[in-house]
Amino acid sequence: xxxxxxxxxMDCAEGRAANLPCNHSTISGNEYVYWYRQIHSQGPxxxxxxxKNNETNEMASLIITEDRKSSTLILPHxxxxxxxxxxxxxxxxxxxGKLTFGQGTILTVHP
Amino acid sequence: ETGVTQTPRHLVMGMTNKxxxxxxxxxxxxxxxxxxxxxxxxxxxxxxxxxxxxxxxNSVPSRFSPECPNSSHLFLHLHTLQPEDSALYxxxxxxxxxxxxxxxFGQGTRLTVV
Numbered sequence: 312x313x314x315x316x317x318x319x320x321m322d323c324a325e326g327r328a329a330n331l332p333c334n335h336s337t338i339s340g341n342e343y344v345y346w347y348r349q350i351h352s353q354g355p356x357x358x359x360x361x362x363k364n365n366e367t368n369e370m371a372s373l374i375i376t377e378d379r380k381s382s383t384l385i386l387p388h389x390x391x392x393x394x395x396x397x398x399x400x401x402x403x404x405x406x407x408g409k410l411t412f413g414q415g416t417i418l419t420v421h422p
Numbered sequence: 423e424t425g426v427t428q429t430p431r432h433l434v435m436g437m438t439n440k441x442x443x444x445x446x447x448x449x450x451x452x453x454x455x456x457x458x459x460x461x462x463x464x465x466x467x468x469x470x471x472x473x474x475x476x477x478x479x480n481s482v483p484s485r486f487s488p489e490c491p492n493s494s495h496l497f498l499h500l501h502t503l504q505p506e507d508s509a510l511y512x513x514x515x516x517x518x519x520x521x522x523x524x525x526x527f528g529q530g531t532r533l534t535v536v
Contacts, residue, residue: 410465
């Protein structure tokens with residue numbers, strides 16, 4: 312699976328959009344971009360995934376650049392409960408749900 | 423609530439003890455996983471089971487012994503652990519192959535080896 316690079320930490324004001332970047336310059340054509348988050352001492356939670364088109368669900372939006380070498384997770388209206396570690400993961404479709412986690416980005420949402 | 427339940431939530435055990443961690447899912451998933459998360463480190467995949475068969479063991483020491491009696495249950499048997507094995511142990515399940523196979527995680531078992 313391709314390696315990803317994320318900033319170590321980010322801050323966001325409550326009610327504002329949180330934009331979390333991820334670089335995956337070695338991504339292959341058959342690899343998807345997944346985002347998970349982990350709230351302190353809990354299990355990771357799936358957020359969203361995509362291949363090359365932008366995706367949106369009730370939790371977030373995923374913007375993938377045209378060359379697929381980077382992506383941005385957008386939380387449109389961050390709340391205090393969105394404070395967590397956010398993981399950007401690239402994986403081959405056929406690898407079942409197996410995930411390779413990096414260090415992720417610690418997002419702190421403040422009042 | 424993710425549909426993946428782990429018990430116990432917390433466990434303290436001595437180095438000579440034998441204990442087991444349990445994971446249960448009723449999501450109809452075919453694949454189950456054990457992950458380990460040590461302090462200040464990323465989650466590490468330990469074992470993968472597909473349709474009750476172990477398909478991956480990431481060089482995990484033999485003092486960790488997984489068991490998957492059916493597609494809904496996964497155990498991690500522990501014996502003669504070391505203090506450095508203290509960590510959060512997470513179980514996950516997923517439907518199988520394909521892009522829409524996001525993994526669902528349990529809340530984890532916080533293990534302390536004394």
